[in-house]
Amino acid sequence: MTSFAKVAEHSARHPKPEGVTFEYGTAGFRTLGETLASTVFRSALLAALRSQSKQGRVIGVMITASHNHERDNGVKLVDPMGEMLQQSWEGYCTDIANADSDAQVVHILESIVKAEGIDTSIQPKVAYARDTRPSGPLLQAALEDGLTALEVEVTNYGVVTTPQLHYFVRCLNTEHSSAPYGDPTESGYNEKYGQAFLRLVEGKPQPSTLHIDAANGVGAPQVRKLADAIASPYFSIDVRNSDTETLGKLNIDCGADYVKSNQRPPAGTSLAPGGRYCSFDGDADRIVYYYADEHGIFHLLDGDKISTLVATYLRDLVAAAGLSDLQVGVVQTAYANGSSTSYIKDTLRLPTVFAKTGVKHLHHEAERMSIGAYFEANGHGTVLFNPSAVDKLQEAKPTTPAQADAIGRLWALRDLINESVGDAMSDMLLVETILICKGWTLAQWDAAYTDLPSRLLKVVVNDRNIFKTTNAEQTLTSPPGLQDVVDALVAKFPKGRSFVRPSGTEDAVRVYAEAATRSDCDQLAYAVAGAVFDKAGGRGERPAEFL
Numbered sequence: 001m002t003s004f005a006k007v008a009e010h011s012a013r014h015p016k017p018e019g020v021t022f023e024y025g026t027a028g029f030r031t032l033g034e035t036l037a038s039t040v041f042r043s044a045l046l047a048a049l050r051s052q053s054k055q056g057r058v059i060g061v062m063i064t065a066s067h068n069h070e071r072d073n074g075v076k077l078v079d080p081m082g083e084m085l086q087q088s089w090e091g092y093c094t095d096i097a098n099a100d101s102d103a104q105v106v107h108i109l110e111s112i113v114k115a116e117g118i119d120t121s122i123q124p125k126v127a128y129a130r131d132t133r134p135s136g137p138l139l140q141a142a143l144e145d146g147l148t149a150l151e152v153e154v155t156n157y158g159v160v161t162t163p164q165l166h167y168f169v170r171c172l173n174t175e176h177s178s179a180p181y182g183d184p185t186e187s188g189y190n191e192k193y194g195q196a197f198l199r200l201v202e203g204k205p206q207p208s209t210l211h212i213d214a215a216n217g218v219g220a221p222q223v224r225k226l227a228d229a230i231a232s233p234y235f236s237i238d239v240r241n242s243d244t245e246t247l248g249k250l251n252i253d254c255g256a257d258y259v260k261s262n263q264r265p266p267a268g269t270s271l272a273p274g275g276r277y278c279s280f281d282g283d284a285d286r287i288v289y290y291y292a293d294e295h296g297i298f299h300l301l302d303g304d305k306i307s308t309l310v311a312t313y314l315r316d317l318v319a320a321a322g323l324s325d326l327q328v329g330v331v332q333t334a335y336a337n338g339s340s341t342s343y344i345k346d347t348l349r350l351p352t353v354f355a356k357t358g359v360k361h362l363h364h365e366a367e368r369m370s371i372g373a374y375f376e377a378n379g380h381g382t383v384l385f386n387p388s389a390v391d392k393l394q395e396a397k398p399t400t401p402a403q404a405d406a407i408g409r410l411w412a413l414r415d416l417i418n419e420s421v422g423d424a425m426s427d428m429l430l431v432e433t434i435l436i437c438k439g440w441t442l443a444q445w446d447a448a449y450t451d452l453p454s455r456l457l458k459v460v461v462n463d464r465n466i467f468k469t470t471n472a473e474q475t476l477t478s479p480p481g482l483q484d485v486v487d488a489l490v491a492k493f494p495k496g497r498s499f500v501r502p503s504g505t506e507d508a509v510r511v512y513a514e515a516a517t518r519s520d521c522d523q524l525a526y527a528v529a530g531a532v533f534d535k536a537g538g539r540g541e542r543p544a545e546f547l
């Protein structure tokens with residue numbers, strides 16, 4: 001029987017900072033690392049209850065702030081199949097993080113037990129890990145104190161990538177089932193993905209070296225271990241921005257978010273024409289590729305390019321396997337470039353839907369498809385095979401060697417893909433596989449369609465909570481009248497599209513715009529940003545570039 005007797009005493013060691021309100025947002029809690037100890041301690045308590053509510057299955061806890069600044073940190077819970085915490089529990093997280101006293105912390109735990117009908121005699125189990133941030137060890141200690149207070153059975157995975165922790169959780173919970181996901185260790189991870197990759201590329205021409213920018217984060221040591229496990233010229237890598245020791249380097253002027261937001265290579269990287277480059281973010285769940293053409297012009301291959309590449313490859317394999325009733329679909333968010341959406345609909349002729357920002361929303365949409373590829377434009381995503389697709393693969397009776405080969409490749413691809421969550425390393429192996437099998441350069445991959453010029457801006461406002469949206473976040477329902485202003489501005493520009501939504505991870509409102517030309521796109525973006533600032537409580541000085 002779990003008792004809350006020790007909770008108040010342990011909680012008193014992790015006082016909640018005064019005047020701070022925490023919110024379990026798009027990707028868990030995320031804010032200044034030095035303010036997070038109480039929240040991490042309390043997240044441990046919730047992870048224990050969540051485990052009991054899932055009959056003692058293992059819940060994950062990851063301490064990371066991904067691509068955000070090194071002084072930030074964050075914590076999020078991982079559900080038993082390696083997916084993001086069920087949304088209905090996010091409110092509990094927010095409530096307990098904001099509880100004003102240790103007694104209230106206990107009271108909230110008791111009320112969750114009641115509301116969820118939790119059997120507290122079940123042994124709770126939690127697996128946890130952290131990224132390389134300097135505030136990580138102290139937050140980990142707070143987490144451990146919470147886990148001890150509730151006598152949780154724990155597995156500490158140390159310093160690993162976010163998707164590795166998701167993978168471990170899924171493995172631990174399927175270990176004794178009829179379909180174990182894999183060995184829940186770092187070497188099990190490297191073996192599983194590495195072997196699937198080698199199976200798929202065997203006999204094809206070898207690619208040139210891949211230059212990986214690891215954002216000076218946890219992806220650096222981990223991708224080196226993956227390369228050691230693969231130990232093949234098919235995966236020849238050069239890891240850059242791999243300094244996880246020096247303070248102040250994480251995500252600074254490098255990493256997937258920097259490259260995608262600034263549309264340029266990491267500082268200090270000059271791109272050799274024909275060279276192959278990619279960037280991870282700070283916790284290695286996002287990846288983007290890029291290259292320079294013969295004129296030295298930078299070209300970005302973002303999440304949209306990855307999802308179209310992957311969807312095309314899967315569509316062709318499914319056809320070659322003779323499994324015409326297996327439908328490949330693509331899930332995007334409103335931030336997907338309009339050209340990619342048209343390409344998926346009009347050229348690939350595949351179904352596509354828009355989900356709200358945040359991978360948990362995309363993941364749930366993709367689950368409804370037989371084979372669903374989902375990616376955010378920023379490079380976070382994966383592919384899901386739903387159970388009926390797996391059944392069909394199992395039942396398939398190939399009548400030709402070509403069909404048998406395609407079915408074998410679909411199975412190998414399923415082993416290559418981290419289905420629990422978007423994973424820079426697994427996605428990289430997937431992209432590499434497809435490029436190797438097609439014998440393509442990055443420029444050949446890029447040739448499928450041309451991105452419309454786009455711009456993403458931030459507007460700092462007094463209260464971002466007044467912004468409410470509908471239609472997969474593309475239409476504002478509040479503040480009143482603002483959407484009409486946006487619509488009128490969009491109508492002025494050929495191929496114009498723009499939308500406004502509150503960020504779930506930062507105290508700001510995001511404005512996205514695209515249009516047929518760079519200058520139209522910028523005019524639209526800055527005009528919409530100006531309208532938001534003027535009509536919805538812009539804070540501080542009005543940025544000079546806003547129109």
Ligand SMILES: CC(=O)N[C@H]1[C@@H](OP(=O)(O)O)O[C@H](CO)[C@@H](O)[C@@H]1O
Pocket residue numbers: 026027066335357358359376378380502503504505506510
């Ligand atoms: C435009 C954009 O890139 N938004 C990001 C960002 O969310 P916001 O809610 O926009 O702050 O962080 C999320 C978590 O990493 C990521 O899922 C999402 O794509």
Ligand SMILES: [Mg+2]
Pocket residue numbers: 066067281282283284285286
């Ligand atoms: Mg990340």
